[in-house]
Amino acid sequence: DAKTTQPPSMDCAEGRAANLPCNHSTISGNEYVYWYRQIHSQGPQYIIHGLKNNETNEMASLIITEDRKSSTLILPHATLRDTAVYYCIVRLLNYKLSFGAGTTVTVRA
């Protein structure tokens, strides 16, 4: 699976959009981009995933660049409950889901 690079931390104001970047310059054509988050001491929560096209669901939007070397997770209106560690994962559709250090997002009132 390709390696990802994320900023270690970022702050966001409540009610504003949070844009979380992820670099995956070695991604191969059949690898998906997945995003999970983990609120302190809870299990990881699936957010969204995509292959080539941008994706949107009730939680977030995923924007993947045309060359697929980077992506951005957008939380449209951040709330205090969105404070968590966000993991960007590039993977094949196999059993392996490798979590890195992620980005610690702190939403401030």
Place this chain on the structure above:
Amino acid sequence: ETGVTQTPRHLVMGMTNKKSLKCEQHLGHNAMYWYKQSAKKPLELMFVYSLEERVENNSVPSRFSPECPNSSHLFLHLHTLQPEDSALYLCASSQDTGKGGETQYFGPGTRLLVL
């Protein structure tokens, strides 16, 4: 609520005890996973079951023994653990389409403390 439940949520055990962690998924999935998350470390995949057969065992010590009696239930039997085994143990499930597991959904975890 992800449809994956784990019991107990917290467990304290001595090194000579035997205990079991239980996971149940209500999503109709056919693959289940055990992960370990130690303090300040990334999640580590321990075991994978697909269609009730173990398909991965990532060099986990034999003091951890998984059991998957059916596609909805997964157990992790623990015996003679060490203090360094203290961690958050997470269960996940997914729908295996034959190409490998798809999106994995996690339970809340069992926080284990070994004294």
